[in-house]
Amino acid sequence: MRTIDWVDGAVEIIDQTALPGELRVLRLHTVGELIAAIQSLAVRGAPALGVAGAFGVALAARVHADDPAALGVAIRKIEEARPTAVNLARGARRAAARLPLGPEAVLSEAYAIRDEEIAASKAMAFRGADLITELCGARPRLLTHCNTGGLAAVTVGTALGVVGELHRRERLAGVIASETRPLLQGARLTSWELTRWGIEHRVAVDSAGPFLMARGEVDAVILGADRICANGDVINKVGSYSHALGAHRAGIPFVVVAPESTVDVDTPSGAHVEIEDRGAAEVTAWSDAVNPAFDITPHDLVTAIVTDRRVIRVDQGERP
Template sequence: MRTIDWVDGAIELVDQTKLPDELVTLRITDVDTLIGAIRRLSVRGAPALGVAGALGVVLAAGDAAQIARLRAARPTAVNLAWAVDQVAALPPGKALKAALRIRDEDIAACHAMGARGADLLEGDRLRVMTVCNTGGLAAVERGTALGVVQTLHERGRLGEVLALETRPLLQGARLTTWELARMGAPHRLVTDSAGPYLLARGGIDAVLIGADRIAANGDVANKIGSYALALGAERAGVPFIVVAPESTIDEGTPSGDQIAIEDRGSEEVTTIQGVRLAPKGTEAVNPAFDVTPHDLVTAIVTERRVIRP
């Protein structure tokens, strides 16, 4: 299954807001609809956003205003802007070929990252912890950190995955468990706040996360909750491994201090699937991402190399 693709002149993508209850495919033929899908997280995950941005430039057909709006649809994940810039720099007649190349390179990168990450980890019956969703739903196929998990599972080396639920939008509970079940990988769901404690208890072999942007010094912006896991892993002596394509490394951003962190407003925190959790009028702080300093990162695995910040 591909999360996003170009089919008969339009973008087709899995609507991730409907999972795990329904598997719905959206067909998108204009930039405004694509921007709406990106902002409401029908399509999400840094690699998938990159492919969406590349294909979105094709839909824009050279309209500079539409391209600029698409580029700014989500500010933290660098892949979106990177891919838009790659395709927008070309004449419209060459845009589709370039966008499809980005799609195909993403698929190849996910396979390479899966193999490289699995090779990096030693031992069998490995128990790993992860946050948010980094599988095929976050890319085109297979994914980043969950791609490593899939490779371990295919090699018979996976013991168990402990997936954090990932509040407030529950990407771990809704999406990661769905993908793990489809691949037949043993897994259990964990509340976000329990992650560091379970690391302290021992028995976890590695923390595997993705990334939305990696600064030049190795600081990593990823889904909120990643920093807490990094602190817990450091204290417990557990490897904290970031899996992301080379396109997520932003050499133009010196450190995590310069990464813009998107705040998605109060409603996502005060309600869940339309059910109010807090009194009406309650305001919330809702950063979608946090930044893990490079000195807490054991390794960054890309499709080309292993970086040890």
């Protein structure tokens, strides 16, 4: 099953706001509907956002074929729908570069981005599983954060794809999914995907992660990224940094799995990245709140970055 695709002239997505209660497919016919789906996290996760950006430009190219000004505005709105994952603007720009060749060329480019993400997920699953086995030995116990499965990509996923591959190789002793406050991508989405894949797992509250590592119950942390900077800083769902600190203190690997489409060597470090502020409403019950959606894990806390083409041993001085 694909999280996002182009079907009969519209973008179809699995509505991730409805999971795990309901597996619902949304058909998006307009750029406005697509942007609303991105901003509500109906479609989310860096690789899926890259594909959404490209399909969004394909939608815009059809609707505004005779109005270049309106087309430009629509493309900019897509690029800016969420600021942190580099894939969104990158996917939109890549598709937009084909506009001079017509709407069908734009759609072909969007299909290419979709297919590259599918291939990248498969490559990362193998490369990452090899690395985890090398670093941790047979049958490690892993902790993951947010959702990095097929829902966040097109199929398979990034870090969760590695978990799936280790399970397939019978080289996995256990998985803890960190629940990922406030929108519960771990408790809702990762748990749903692991259950579908037949992988036993437990959910932990986010703040328990570092303690579980300190108590020797985790052999490695494995998670994804929304942007990887030139110096190796990793931007990912808020809470990742705490897990990196916990892993550092416990002396266990902290491994980041992301496609090359998430590596942004034009951004020197995490300090240059806009961290999305999703506002207080997702958090407030009894008081006002601050709600950064992502955080920055400094490169000196990262063991390795696994992409579809390479393993970057950040701990040994390698950089993207």
